[in-house]
Amino acid sequence: MRRKLAAGNWKMNGSAAALDELAAIASGPEVNCDVLICPPATLLSRAAETVQGKPVAVGGQDCHPEVSGAHTGDISAAMLADAGASHVILGHSERRQDHDEHDDEIRAKARAAFDADLIAVVCVGESLAEREASNTLDIIGGQLSGSVPDNATGHNLVIAYEPIWAIGTGKVPTTDQIGEVHDFIRTRLERRFGAGIGRSVRILYGGSVKASNAAEIFAVSNVDGALVGGASLKAPDFLPIVAALD
Numbered sequence: 001m002r003r004k005l006a007a008g009n010w011k012m013n014g015s016a017a018a019l020d021e022l023a024a025i026a027s028g029p030e031v032n033c034d035v036l037i038c039p040p041a042t043l044l045s046r047a048a049e050t051v052q053g054k055p056v057a058v059g060g061q062d063c064h065p066e067v068s069g070a071h072t073g074d075i076s077a078a079m080l081a082d083a084g085a086s087h088v089i090l091g092h093s094e095r096r097q098d099h100d101e102h103d104d105e106i107r108a109k110a111r112a113a114f115d116a117d118l119i120a121v122v123c124v125g126e127s128l129a130e131r132e133a134s135n136t137l138d139i140i141g142g143q144l145s146g147s148v149p150d151n152a153t154g155h156n157l158v159i160a161y162e163p164i165w166a167i168g169t170g171k172v173p174t175t176d177q178i179g180e181v182h183d184f185i186r187t188r189l190e191r192r193f194g195a196g197i198g199r200s201v202r203i204l205y206g207g208s209v210k211a212s213n214a215a216e217i218f219a220v221s222n223v224d225g226a227l228v229g230g231a232s233l234k235a236p237d238f239l240p241i242v243a244a245l246d
């Protein structure tokens with residue numbers, strides 16, 4: 001039985017005052033699912049202190065593949081763990097676009113995350129042009145085999161399916177479209193890692209999830225939760241999404 005996960009990606013948003021929102025999220029009703037917030041790196045240590053003793057985890061939004069060294073501006077997985085993170089988002093489409101990240105680099109980052117005992121939330125997703133050209137499953141299949149290391153398990157890996165055209169746009173795929181991709185990802189994971197591991201990896205949907213559409217999305221087969229951007233910034237927006245997963 002896979003435990004559901006509601007994950008928030010704050011992206012490049014939030015200063016110290018945002019910790020009040022995190023505290024409000026951490027003080028929400030008790031739920032039978034995992035809750036994760038990934039604030040900007042500047043807030044990570046204070047975020048970890050804010051949720052101490054509460055059933056909310058904090059994570060990073062990226063890591064460097066190496067443990068330490070001459071990489072100005074970068075943060076290693078070990079540093080995220082040291083700051084209190086238990087998870088790290090990797091291969092988000094904004095990083096693939098803004099920083100030209102490719103699958104092999106994301107795979108190296110995921111390996112580094114595993115070595116630091118972090119859970120890697122590896123993002124995959126197609127562009128609108130790729131979907132319109134009927135290439136969605138080819139793209140997702142390639143990203144999965146390229147970005148996910150061989151030593152992945154249900155304990156160290158979460159996949160987030162995030163169609164690029166649905167992120168921050170208010171556009172959401174139909175439940176059939178979401179189900180098709182999530183079933184495909186599940187089949188690929190089972191084929192590569194065997195039924196035991198393949199069935200234990202959680203697959204999140206991400207892209208314009210909000211309180212009003214969460215329950216419908218969470219009812220789709222092989223949707224084990226959500227990676228939420230905009231609607232994770234404020235407790236009154238995020239808590240109903242968490243509740244829909246409960």
Ligand code: PEP
Nearest residue numbers: 167168206207208229230
């Ligand atoms: C995201 O950035 O991962 C995301 C899903 O954003 P939003 O929920 O705002 O579409």
